[in-house]
Amino acid sequence: MERLPALLDRAEKSATTSPGKEGVFASLIVDRQGLIRAASPAAERLLHAPPGGLVGRHCGFSCSPGEESEIDIPLTHGERLKAIIHCTLTEWEGEAACQITIKAQPGRRNVFHGNELLRALVAYSPLAIIATDLSGCVTLWNLAAVQLFGRSDVEMRGEKLPTQAASHGESLYDLFERVMGGESLHGVEVNGLLHEDGTPLELEVWATRMNNERGLPSGVLMMFGDISSRKRIEAHIRRVVGHDLLPGLPNRRQFQKQLQRLLKHKKQGEMLPTLVLQLGLDRFRTINKSLGPSNGDQLLREVSRRLAEALYETDLLARTGGDEFSILLRGTHQIEDGARVADRLRQRLAEPFLIAGQEVFVTASVGVAVAPDDGLEAEDLIRAADSAMARAKEQGGDSVQFFTRELDAQAKNRLVLENALRHAIDRQELFLAYQPKVDLVRRQVVGVEALLRWRHPEMGLIPPASFIPLAEHCGLIEPIGLWVIEEACRQLHAWDRAGLPPLSMSVNVSVRQFRNNDLRDQVHLALARHHLAPERLELEVTESMLMRNTPEAIRMLERLKSLRVRLAIDDFGTGFSCLSYLADLPVDTLKIDQSFVRGADGQIRNPPIVRAICTLASGLGLRTVAEGVESRQQLDYLASQGCDEVQGYLFAPPLSPEALAEGVLSGRLGALPAA
Secondary structure: OOOHHHHHHHHHHHHHOOOOOOOEEEEEEEOOOOEEEEEOHHHHHHOOOOOOOOOOOEOOOOOOOOOEEEEEEEOHHHOEEEEEEEEEEEEEOOEEEEEEEEEEEEEEEOHHHHOHHHHHHHHOOOOEEEEEOOOOEEEEEOHHHHHHHOOOHHHHEOOEOOOOOOOOOOOHHHHHHHHHOOOOEEEEEEOOOEOOOOOEOOEEEEEEEEEOOOOOEEEEEEEEEEOHHHHHHHHHHHHHHOEOOOOOOEOHHHHHHHHHHHHHHHHOOOOOOEEEEEEEEOOHHHHHHHHOHHHHHHHHHHHHHHHHHOOOOOOEEEEOOOOEEEEEEOOOOOOHHHHHHHHHHHHHHHOOEEEOOEEEOOOEEEEEEEEOOOOOOHHHHHHHHHHHHHHHHHOOOOOEEEOOHHHHHHHHHHHHHHHHHOOOOOOOOEEEEEEEEEEOOOOEEEEEEEEEEEEEOOOEEEOHHHHHHHHHHOOOHHHHHHHHHHHHHHHHHHHHHOOOOOOEEEEEOOHHHHHOOOHHHHHHHHHHHOOOOHHHEEEEEEHHHHHHOHHHHHHHHHHHHOOOOEEEEEEEOOOOOOHHHHOOOOOOEEEEOHHHHEOHHHOEOOHHHHHHHHHHHHHHOOEEEEOOOOOHHHHHHHHHOOOOEEOOOOOOOOEOHHHHHHHHHHOOOOOOOOO
16 A cells, blocks of 8 residues: 555645646545544645644544535634645555545635624624534634633634533534524523533524535534523522512422422321422423524413413422423322322313414423322422423323332433443444345345344343433434444455355434434445445435435435435334325335234234335335244235345344354255245
């Protein structure tokens, strides 16, 4: 392999001597994580870095292999130049990498940044202004952002937005993802953002997605206002009057004080049950976004009024969160009263609200905790009710959930599991099992599906249903998903070297992965690194993922399809898809969910659905794969309907790489089971 200094020098000399080329040329070698591994002297001069100062830093330039894009180069005195970057695939230390060539264009200043008035407005704005590219890397970080977040412009430029946040709060990168997902934030209060020293910040944010001159997304612009002083004043007033400023109700501190006073009497011998209800509005963020902040406040006032009207005078109602209310039932004698009161409150909220001339419908999730069973301290009881309410929301909302010791244990186990999952990749606890897919015409294994598994050294084999939703919830699914793609491609190449026939590999893609604009490049690099033809990799996305934002989903599928990989819709028929979109989706395969296949006594559970999917796929020129095939009867019916491939325990469960290789080479896996 050509050594890097020679590679960089040759690239720059070639670019500099090309006919019709002008300006300064520089070169970078960037790995698949976006880190700079080598930089030419010209690049160091152009980017104002000392010798070796760029190595190890995040590149910060968004450019796909084979494409050109325009960037800004900072000069002295705050001015900037336009530059063109071109990206090509290369190899570095035996692994796939990108070579980025930068052509600066002297005399061509960026119009926006070159305009003195606009530059001054951005530089000296009292609002913290941050801009990013499509991958979430910082392209603008003004003086107010430096003061607000405690991170310098030099430190942040070209780096990913920080993911640091308080527990249960949103980070800067989380806000970036929300905006890239289609949200526009207008004066929204955000909690959880932190100063560099760990101090929590009270902020208001305005954020929107930016488009380039062709109307395509190019990044995100965010502006932050510090509202800490206002919040301190409001908190002081609440401490003085003991009421929430918005609906005129007691706040959390006042509620806790009253509850503790009542529990004190219970400790002294009064054993009648005391019930605490925690009520949270479902989807309030979405409702508030559509109504606007002022109308959202009006809705909360109306909710407070209805809740107060539905309670007795002896009960205590407090607003203890943005869209959460706590209720203390003081006159109850039976635990069942908690369910009755909770249902009455939900029924009152189910009636439409008239806000700004339009009807608004609200549902609520309610958690119930009971003293003395669930605790005799106010904070313990409130925490128990909170936990029960969270469980009600997880189960779909608009329901009531009582706190139980099992629920408490689940919450604690979930935390233990999350902490263990954060180290699972590094400790090599995750692995892939491979379930063969059998072609019904050729009666042989033509591909496999990679299925993620986790073997914990103490807890043993942990079911995917337990840890994959947890990985989605805590933001670990993207690095895990990237590892799955990489490992699946590595294994496919290993099978090729072992003499197996060229199998296809199916990999499931998570929601967060699918929304990540880096997914295409990640897949491209994995295929290149393991010398695989793109057609041998099939990415599976669920029907529900495609229906959330269909135009955006189509654009992402088209980007992936440009690599020539195959695309499949998993669990087809289980969602609520719009068939008018199906013909526009650049997919190759429909997967029939096992819930339609696995019936009693080995029969097909839902023949009309299976028949309809096979007919639809055939009409659109798509292949069909049926999951969960366990009997000869199911196999024969699927074959009669023209289904192309099947997978299931009739042929084999998910196997280790060694077992699958042995089964394929021996011909055992593809053999038709005995009748």
